[in-house]
Each structure stands twice: as C-alpha cells, then as structure tokens.
Amino acid sequence: MSSSPSAANLLALLRRNAASPAVALRLFLHLSSAASPAPPRSTSFLARLLAAQPAADALLPRLLRHVLSFPDPSPHLLAFLSCSGTLPLCLALPAFRSLRALASDRPPPTPVYNRLILAALRESRLDLVEALYKDLLVAGAEPDVFTRNLLLQALCDAGRMELAQRVFDAMPIRNEFSFGILARGYCRAGRSIDSLKVLDGMPSLNLVVCNTVVAGFCKEGRVEEAEMLVERMRAQGLAPNVVTFNARISALCKAGQVMEAYRIFKDMQEDWQHGLPRPDQVTFDVMLSGFCVAGFIDEARVLVDIMRCGGFLRRVESYNRWLSGLVRNGKVGEAQELLREMAHEGIQPNIYTHNIIVSGLCKEHKAFDVRRVEDFIRSGVMTPDVVTYTSLLHAYCSKGNIAAANRILDEMALKGCAPNSFTYNVLLQSLWRSGRTTEAEQLLERMSEKGYNLDTTSCNIIIDGLCKNSRLDVAMGIVDGMWKEGSAALGRLGNSFLSVVSDSSSSQRCLPDRITYSILISALCKEGRFDEAKKKLLEMIVRDISPDSVIYDTFIHGYCKHGKTSLAIKVLRDMEKKGCNPSTSTYNLLIQGFEKQHKSDEIIKLISEMKEKGISPNVMTYNSLIKSFCERGLVKRAMPLLDEMLQNELVPNITSFGLLIKAFCKITDFPSAQMVFDAALRTCGQKGVLYCLMCTELSTYGRWIEAKNILEIALEMRVSIQSFPYKQIISGLCEIGEVDHAHNILKLLIAKGHMFDPAAFMPVIEALGDRGKKQDVDMLSEKMMQMADRNDGRGTVSGKTTPGSRKHEHDRNGESDWRTLLHRDDSARTILRITKRVQTGWGQRGNVYEHKQQRSDEFYVIENTG
Template sequence: MNESTKLREALLKNWKNPALAWQIFKRVLCGPSPCPLSLCKSLPIVADILIRSKMHPQLDTLHHVLLLHTSLHSSSLFALVRILARSGLLDMAVSHFHSIRKQLPHIPPPVYLYNLLLHSSIQENRSDFIPFLYKEMIFSGVSPDVYTFNLLIRGLCDAGHTDDARKVLDKMHQKGCIPNEFTFGILVRGYCKAGLAIEAFRILDEMRGFGLTPNKVVYNTLISSFCKEGRDEEAESLVDKMREDGLVPDIVTFNSRVAALCKDGKMLEASRIFRDMQTDDALELPRPNIVTFNLMLKGFCKIGMLEEAETLIETMKANCILMTLQSYNIWLMGLVKKGKLLEARLVIKEMVTKGIEPDICTYNTVMDGLCKNGMFSDAKVLISLMQSRGILPDTRTYTSLLHGYCSRGKIFEASYTLNEMMRADCSPNIYSGNILLHSLWNEGKISEADSLLQKMNEKGLDLDTVTCNIVIHGLCRSGKLDKAMEIVDGMWNHGKTALGSLRNLYLGLVNDSCAGNRCTPDMITYSIIIKQQCEAGRLEDAKKMLIEMVGRNLYPDSIIYNTFIHSYCNVGKIASAFRALKDMEKKGLQKTLHTYNSLIMALAKNNQIFEMHGVLNEMREQGITPKVCTYNTIIGSLCDAGQTNDAMSLLNEMLQKGIVPNIHSFCLLIKAFCGEGEYRAAQEVFEIALNISGHKTALYSTMFNELLLGGEIIEAAELFEAAVEQCLHIGKFVYMDLIDRLCKDEKLDHAIDILHKLIDKGYSFDPAVLIPVIDALREMGKKREADEFTEKMLNMSSEGGVANKVWHSGEGRNHLKLKKKGQSEWKNIVHRDDGSAIALKALQRVQNGWGQGSILHLHSLKKDISDFWEDAG
C-alpha cells in the first residue's frame, strides 16, 4: 500500500473525528518531505471533513500552508478554491482566490475556475464579485469562453441591467466567441423578466442571423411574458411561429399562457384556451394536466367565481384526474375567501377520507377564515385538531388568531395568544407584534403598549418603520403631537432608537445598529403627522413638514394633498385650497371625490355658485361621478340663492345617471319652492320623492310645515290627515298651529274631525291642542260640546295622552286604498305607488312648466392660484 492510499484511508477512518483527521493531514503536510501526489489526492477528503465540521479557521490554515509549500503544484490551491465555492463558502473561496493571485501572479488560474466562481456568485446573488472576477480574468490573460460570457449576461440580467447584458453580447463578437442558443435564451429571459417582451422578441431575429433556431424554452418564455403584458395576439402569433419552426407547442407552452391570464384575472380568455385543450383534436393541442387544472382552479377562486371552480372540481373527479393536496388547498382558499366555512370543513373531511393528509397550509387557510369571522372557539378547536395530527401551529396560525382578536377589540385574548405563541416556541414575527401594538394604542392602553414594545425588542424582533408609525399615530391620537414630531425627526438620525425619546422606559430599548438606522420615516409617517397638524389648526407646521418631506426625496401623494385642501377649506382659505389643487395637478396626482367635495362645500359656505358649478364640471371631465352628498351641497346652495330651476336640473341629472336622491335632496327643493310660493311645483317634487323614497315622516313633515307656513291651510290639513292614515310619527308636525288656524278660519268641524282621527289612531299628543277648539265652541255658544272637550283635555293631562298606545311608524305598512271620487289631490299623491318612471315624467313636467335652467360653466378664478404656499384668505 503506497503512502497516498494510506493517508486517504487514515482520513476516511477518522471522518467522524475531524480534529484528529486534521492533525494527521497537517502532520504529513508539514513534514520534512511531503509527497505532492499524496497530498493532492487527499486534499478533497480533508477539505470536505473541515467544511462539514465548520472548522473554518483550519481551512484558512490549510490555505496558508499550501501557499508556503512551493513544491506543491498550484492546482492544489485552485482545487481548494473550487471545493469551497461548490460547498457554498463563496466569501472564503473568493478570499483564498484573491490571496493566490497576490502570492502567485505569474500562474494564471484555469478558465473553469473563473467560470465556477462567476456561477457561484450568481447563484448566491453576490453580483458584487462579478466585476472583480471578470477584470481579474482579463488582467491574467485568460480568455473568456462562451460559457463565461453566458454567465456574465445571466448575472447582469438577474441584476436588472439588461442594457449592459446586451453590450456583453456585442463584445463576444470582438473576442471571437460565437454566441450559442443558451446565450440568446438567457438574454430573452432577462428582457422578459424586466417586462420588455418586445425587445426579447427582437432577439429571435438575431438568433436566426447566427443560424440558430429558438428552442421551446425560449418560445415558452416569450409566450408567458406576452401574456403577462396583456399581449394576447402576440402570444397567439408566437404559438404559430413555433409550428413554423417545426416545434410542437407542449403543455408548458399552454400552461404558461393559462398561468399569465389567470394571474391577471382574465378568466374568459383562459377558459377559452382551457376548453380548446380539452376538445380541439384538429390542432393537436396538448391535453391539460394537473398543473393546468390547478391554475384554472386558482384563477376562479382568486376572483370569487366559485360556481365555475366547483364545476371544475366536479370535472376533475368525474374524469379521475388526481386531486392533489395543492388542488384541495386552492379550493379551500376560494371557499374561505367567500366565507363558506361549513363547506371548507366538509372539504377537509373529504381530504382525510381520500387519504390526503392536510398540511399546515390547509389548516392555516381555514384558521384565517374562522378568525376573520370571529369564530374563535372553532379556531381553538382547529388548533387542538392540528396538534393531535402532529402538525404544530406556526407563526401564521397564531398571527391569524391574534389579528382576529385585535380586529374585534379583544385585547386581553390577543395578549394571551401572543404569550401562548412564545410558550409554544413559535417565534412571533414583527407583523404579529405590530398588530397587537396597534390595537393597544387604539384602545388607549399606553402602558401595555410600552410593555409590549419592550418585549418585542427583548425577543429580538427587528422593530421597523411600521412599528414607529404605530407609536407615532398612537401619540397623535393621545394629543401628544409634539412628542410624535420628535420621534419623526429622530428616526432620520437614529432609526428605531428614536423611540427611546418617548420616555425613560424606552431608553436603551433598541440598539443603534445599521438595521436601526434604516428604519426611516416613510409616506405614511408624514401622512399621520401632517393630518394631525392640520386637524390641530397648525397649518404652518404642516407645510414645513411637507417641505421637509420633499427635501428627503419623499414626495406627497393624493392623500396628503387632500388633507391640505380639506383643512384650507375648513378654515375658509379657499384660494389656498385651489393652489394646493393646482400643485396637485402639476405633480400628476389623481384627484378624488374627497378632493372635490371639500372644495364644493367650502364654495357653498361662501355662496360662490359660479365657481361651484365650475368644480362640478371639472369633476365630470375627470370622470369622477359626484355622490348624493355632492349634489345636495350644490342643490342647497342653489336653493338658497333662489336658483331653483338649476337645482331641479341637478335633481334630473341625478336621476338620469342612476344616482338615487335621498330625503334631504327632496326636502331642500320642497322648502325652496314653498318659499317662493310655487306650491304646485313643491307638490310635484313631493310626488317624485314618494315614488323614490317611500312614505317617510321627514317628507310629510317638511311638506306639511311649509304649506302651513305659507298659509295653505286646507292643503296642509289634508296632508296631515294622510300622514295620520299612514300612522307616521307626528312629533315634527306643527299640528297645534294647524288646529289653531282652522279654528280661527271658522273651520271648526275640520279641526274636530282631525282630532277625532288622532284619537281613533291611538296617538298621544299635547292636550293643549284642544284649547283653540274649546274656545271656538264657547264663542259659538256650544257650551256642552266645549265642556266635553274640556273634560277630555283634563283626562289627557292626567293620563299623559289620549291613550297608552304610542304612535307607530307607517314605513313598511301597506298603502291605503284610494278614496272614491272627490278625494283630495294630496290623498291621491300619497297613495300612489306606480314606480320611478312616473317620478321621471313628473320631474319633466315640473321642468317644462318652469323653464329649464342651464348650469353655468367655470371660467378662470378671479383670484390668482399660482402659489400654493402663499396663504390667502
């Protein structure tokens, strides 16, 4: 047995004792005349032993000893670098390689070693090594081969530098290297990954220029990318192009198309392809496999098409297509998302019956649904079931339970869950901690929030910007705005350690590591502070904070601008609000309904009707549909300004656009028309309101009170009687004034008839309403009737009303039957129930009768709105 064999056997015999194996090899290596061949053959064995045992210092020693032995061939040193790189110790491999190049600059490393180090750098996402290795390669005089260039292109593409990757392809020609199909395939994949499918498609022509035909992988990559970018026609053309190149589209081709379409929610297009794969034999399409079915199932579940998903499930079962664990988990996800928890439970039972054991993903899906629906007892039972089946709850399991408790204000249970989570050796993540921290601040439990924050730090959770935002928001809600601002300022310099400025409890709570320094304010941080400053009336401070944001390269979004606009409008600084709006437009930010509603309300307060119409027109141009509250604000202002025709035009616009006016909309117009003495018009609006909103107390009381105020006594009386017939609440009707006016107008019988109807319907009303009737009877000499009413009034006073029966809401009762011929017009109106079509016709009659007003258009505002930051009133 020669020396080389003996050394290898000694090392293998002691591989479980790495320290002894190392000593044996070291003794031979440092001996008086080590055998180079023996050491070279034994080097992989000892290196593997040291790597497995994580004896990294010994590996460094091995490297330095090998460098000292000039008798050993350089291949031993290169072999050690190769072993380290392949074992995942890239940093050590590159360090040793750099050392070799310094000590032995005259010995060029082989090209395969450069390629191996480049490949390992790409695999481990260490793009910082790639420029060094390539420069070192060129400096050593080692010529890159095609594989080298392919690696460089891949590394650049993975880093998103597709333009540089393209330059490397061009440089290959200069170096005399001919690109192969892998070169172009890598570049195509890089362009597709960057969302540049068109540029990737152009690469195909270049391939053909080198006599290369794209393979299926290249085509499938391109087809998938086109589908993701919504270029369905181009994807179809590529499938045809594959056939022209003699390639038959396979299941991967079609699954790529189906996957991209399903991901974008384009289920109709995906279903068409899926159907063709099942039925179209003429085109020789591949039959769908389990991957295809799962893609379709996931797509249906994602957008809530459960009926289609269930049909697909039944098809899979009927055709004996294997239902995998993944299939069941997707189906469960869809059911839980729609709140169908009972069906989800049956699916789990079916899985167990078929011998498919649910995994942690299965249980977590159901757990999430139970907790979102507040079914916490069922959630606890599910955890027990998981444990009985040998599946331990993980962070997601407990986080679902934690989030469920917090969303329903069950802070005690949430805290207990967090402690239970830690007792189960299931480390909470920062998301779990932040959920509970947010709930504690919302509940005003500041001391508990402090305690939790300390525990989060003690458990090694890396407090992040979200954590800081929760604390800042909590401080703002607690009225500690200045303290919150201190933390924001401190975050820029100290990261999460800025929380230490809260109070002594936080001093030393978090370290000042680099990770902490990266915990900087974001858009949400500034949104919280600016909103609070504006609400506190500190607009100047808010503007300074905005300027600070921009200085920190954080640019305000629509929410922040809306906050400023709303605040300026609230304090009457309309010109400043419009300056903010103009600045918003310059930044290209999307204006919202909230933006315009704030401006319209402010203009309405100032009676700026002309400008208000202009804002409404701009909303229409921007494609933003006004809501009922928007219309009501404008209608109210128009009514106040006496522009009732324009107000009716807006009501017409609402109805035509399918925006249902509310009771307030109609009441505004009823009051306006009655105020102008247009009672017929008010009556028409009232008719429309009944058809749209139903028999509501507010409508009747508004119409009645306005009629009475305008001296339309008989009409008011008839409307009041109709309300009583509907059993509506009469608390907002000034019926005492009605009785008094009827008595004064010598319509005593009518007044008495109304009182009898109130009594017969069981209403409780103020006994003082009988006084005008009693006085009128006495003046007419009807003493006996007067005495009867007096006695009734006294009885009502002692009993607290006509009867113990209280008024009943008539909303929802059947409409009363129409009176015979001679019934009043009011009775006819309130008893009609002929739909919204009549309402629209009635509205047109009203407008035709009064003349249709036109809505004004906005010209440029009189005030200059060029400078947002210059405060104007």
C-alpha cells in the same frame, strides 16, 4: 504530500462512515495533520458530506480551521470551495478570503468564482455578486459564459436593465440562457416590448424564451402582441405547447382579464382536434386561481366539479387553491367543510392548508373572533408554524391590540417556534405607523438580541412611518445616509437605533430599493413638493434603479390631485418613452383628474387611446365617464355605457347604477330611474344599499308614494333601515294627506322588530289627532313612550334591536330627533299633551292599558313577529 497508510486509506474510511458525518470528521481530524495532511479529494468529499447535514454550521468551521493548519492549504481550500454551491455564504466566504490571501498572485479558478456568485444569488446578495465579479477581473481570472450569465441575472433581478443590456452586448459568447435571462428581466420589469429585440437577436427561436415573453405580454395587457408572437412561433415551425397556453392563461388572470383567459381555456378543451394542447393539471389549477382571485366563485364551483369528474382534484395543492378562493371570498365555513371532504377523499392537508383557514378566520368580517382561531389552532388538527402565528399576530396588529400581539410572540418562544424577520416586521410596522416609537425601539432591541439584523424591509417600514408622522425630511436624510452607511443611517433617530445597527456586519448591504423611493416620492407628491420628487426620480435612475409604473402613477395621481392634468399627461408620455408601459390604473388616475374638471371629451379621448394600445378599461374607468356625463346633465349619453360595459364583459357595479339613478331623478325622469333601479337589482342582486339609494332619491324630490313602496319592500326583506329616510317619508306622506300610508309604515316597522327614532311617531299622531282618531293616537302614543324608554336602555345597530347593548344611539350619532324635539318650544307642548293623554285616557274613558287589553291588533305586538 505524505503517502502514509493513514492518509492513503483516509478517503476509503470517510466513505465507509458517510452515514455518520460527525464520526467521519473526527477520523479526518485524527488521521490528518500539518505533518501528514490529507489528500484534497478527502477534504472535498468531507466538505460535501458535512454541507448536506442540518448541523453543518457547527461542523464545517472545524473542518475549515483544520485545513488552514496545513503547510499548503490552498488545494484544500479549493476542495472546500468546490461544494460552495451547497455551502452557506457565511462559511464559504471566509474560506475564499483565506485562499485569496494565501495565493494573491494565483487567482482561484473561474468555477470557484461561479459557485460563490451562484450562492450569493440564492441568498439575494446582489451586491456580493458584483463584488465577486470585480474581484475576478482584478485577480486576472477569465470569466466564462456562465460567469457572465450569473452577473446578467443579478442585474436583472435588481431591475438594472440598462446596465444588464450593456453587459449582454459586451459578452463575447452567448448561449440560449443569456438570451432567456435578459428577456425574462425585461418582462419582470414590465418592459416586454424590449424583450422582442432580444428574440430578434437569437439565432433561432427558443420555446422557453418565447413562452416567457408571451407571459410578459399578457401580464401587461398586451394581448395582441402575445397573439402575434404565438403566430410568429408557428410560422417558424415552433409549435406552442401547453406551457405556452398556461403562461398566457396565468398572465391574463394576474392582469385581471379572467374571461379572456377562460376563452383560451375553453378553446383548449374543445378545439384540441385542431392541434391545440389539452389542458393539464397546471391549466386547471391556474384557471381555478384566476376565478377565485377575481371573485367569480360560482364559475370556480363549476370548474371544481369538472376537475372532480376529470381526476384533476387529487392533489393537496389544488384543494389549497380552492380553499384559498373560498376564504378570499368570505366563505370560511364552506372552506372548513372542504377540509372534511379532503379527509373523506384521503387527501392529507399540509400546514399550508391549515394556515389558509387560520388566515381566513383572522380576516373574517374584518373583525376576527380570537377564540375561534385559537380553538382551531389548539384543536390538534394542526401543528402551528411561524406562518400560523404570524397570521394571528397580523390580525391583532390590524386591530391595534399590541399587547395581544406581544403575547403571541411569547407563546411562540414557549412553543419553540422562532419568529422570522417577517414576523417582527409585521409588529414593527404596526407600532411605527401608529406612532408608538418607544415600543418600536424596544422591539428593535429584541430583534437584535435574537440575532435579527435590520434589512431593507425593516428600514422601509421605519421610513414609511416617518413619512406618515410628518417627518418627511428626516426620512429623506436617512435614505441619503443608507447609501453610505446602510442600516446604520437609522442611528440618526437616536441611540436606541444606533445600538441595534452599529454592530451589524450586514448593514452595508441594507440599501434603498425601488420601494424606498416609492415611499419618498409618494409622500413628496402628497405635499405638492414635485420638484423634490423629480430629483428623487433622477437619483433612482442614476443609482440604476429603474422606476416602475407605480412610481409614474404616483406622479400622475399627485398632479391630478392638485389640478395639474397637463403635467400628468406629460408624465404619461415620458413613461412611454422610458419603456414603462401604462396600465389601466394609470389611465384611471388621469380620467379621474379630468372627471374633477368635468372634461368629458378628454376622458373619451383617453378611453379611445387605451383601446388602441390594447389596455382594457375596467368598471372604474366607465364609472368616471358616466359620472362626468351625469354631472353635465348628459344622462342620455351616459346610459348606453352600461350596454358597452356588458359587451366588453364588464359587469356594472352599484356605483354605475347609482350615478344614473341620481341623474335621472335630478331631471325628474322617474320612470327611467325606476328602469335603471330594476336593472341594478337584476345585475347586482337584492342589495339593501340599492333600496336605500332609490328610496332616498325619491324622497329628495318629494315622490313620497314611490318612496313608501320601496321602503315597504325593504322592510319585508328585513334589511337595515338605519340609513333609510323613513322619518322624512312618514312626514311627507302626512303632509300630502296620505296618513294611512304613513300609519302603515309605522305598523310594519313595529311588526318587524325595528328599534327606530320615536320622533317618527309625531307626524302620524298629530295627523290622526286632527282627524279625531283618538284610539289610534292613544295606541301610537303608548308605543312612542315605550320606544323612548327602550332607546334609553338599548342601543341600535343597523336599525335592528340589540338587547343587552348599553351604548346609546345618540352616543354615536349625536342626539336623536326625539331628544331634539324635547328641546323645541313648538313641540314641547305637543309631547306634554300626548303624555297627559296617555296618563289619563281620552275623555276619562280609561287609560291606554285598558284599551290594549280590549284590542287585538297584530301590528301592535311589541315582540318581533316578522
């Protein structure tokens, strides 16, 4: 190496110009050459300096090309790779390949491999991790414990737990990180019970590893195992800390056991004198998210008030959790009010805060108002980013408005906001699922032009679309081809796909994953092709892709759907043998299968088995058992299940009560049905669907007076009557001689402004006519004719009048009963007779319009007086 002054002073010059990396690079290029190469330390310093700059992609390649011109670039390449922990792989890999080519007989040091493997892990290049590890062994370098830990992590991240276990067993030296990586891998794979074996092999328990396993148990619903591990920690002198409790609370919330999580939270608040850790900021945030996700919005409000008083509502992250909860539960207006509170408290919203509001506006009432969303985006309170636009694009796609979604892409380009792969995949999924393959291919070409390569997610979208469009065999062929060709296998769909992927250097790493096989297995099971589905399951295992509970649940659902419950039970047992723990969803699928076969005893056995294994039944589980009992006429056995649900901190829903109401009405035990109905109102609230259900059941069994009472309450509450059997009730009352009650219902319908079927007037008009109440008949006849005219000019929505709508009721639901009457011979004469009365008046005493001026009956006011 030359000892010229320029070379000797180069490092000092670079350090003085560290604030201007581009200037430092020019100095390096000017003062070093093939004749006078720079010292490797200068190369290392400059590489680290450039790697930290946003313009590294442009500057680092120049440095790499320059050092390759040196007579012996190997030490400089090693210096260059010394910062590969911060270099992008697209720059580190060419330097590594050059080094391997120049010094094929001398392997790079193990730390270089470690840095590259770590960079590959950061970019989720799990295939590259294995390739680098194999190259290390071939080159004759010696992997250290850090190298093996990185390989272990890559295998765990890929879900290849059997191979990870073999690597772990073969490690000559292990440290605490080795045990922690494997334990976390088992927990992520839903196999926390296997992580206990990892703990057993540790020289001494580690708090971090134990916390990981505790969280894994809680996530899988294994609360008892989690408690036992906590006791084991205490017995070995390892005191559970707030992280332990936070892990338990978080995992329980994610598993849907929010009340169990809240019990632990309360213990931390109240029993801290007995050695329990006090809740910290994370505890409050996790508990708040748990309440919000579970829909316990009132409990969340109370917790937010406690957080305000205790000083735990001072971070934008905590506000974001509460905002997200309000939006998730349909309270977008309240979320916008919270934004103003944040401003008052001096909490600066971030882009995530505003994106929560945008997402809520897009999903509000399942039919977003685009003007509200776009006004909010353009109001100046936020600078939209790719997430903002993607939320809006997703909303358009969910409504099938592809033209508007494309407009959003164009607007993003104008604003300089580059779409990411997720943005394109959202639009691709919408196009492909709806069968608009030509537009999907055009989008793929657009992605290629923008430099976006197809990834596994893109391929899965296309495979899913093929399955949903009855092209399952084509999809299976593509998956087979992906193992050899990567995304290039999509070329089988046509030249447009081939042009997108043929030049993709990364197509080889676009390999099938667990989701790919889930899509195929689900499609095969739906078609009853179980033998082929089992072959795909075996193929997964051979490829070191561990099946998860979703895949096993798919088999169970398929077998139950085809009445093969015995085979579904075998899948459950096989699932347990493979170390994949069944969930509440797994058992619910089995229970629903037995429910269709009316096997209540089998359902009871499965629920008992769930409880023995620590798997909590949910409302759906109990509803299946209630339905099975009710269908067999064993309603007395079904009734106590409501109390059992409440004892297990489960709130029965409308379906739970509805099943019992129908069952009691079927055996004509109407007092018991009324009792269940009253309990449903207390539990579920004054829901219109409950009133409709009770009214319909009473009408079905001819209990017209009781049905009339329910209908009148519903009318006073101003709920929709579209699904109510009001016409049957009016007709039934007239048949049993209760014409006055039927007449009162008509009055109430009119007074509350409901636009209903004019045919409902007919039974009352005929019954009043038979009684000689000509004046009432006259008024009702006029109302009937006016309502018939209104039905021709207005639509009805949910039983309420909607002025300005030109869509007729019969356009949606076929011809109304009024029009049906017009086509019936036995009714045509009656209608003509009534029409004639309206025109001429009764006994030539004047027409009905004169009578209207003489009467002042408030029930007959046309306008809504309700």
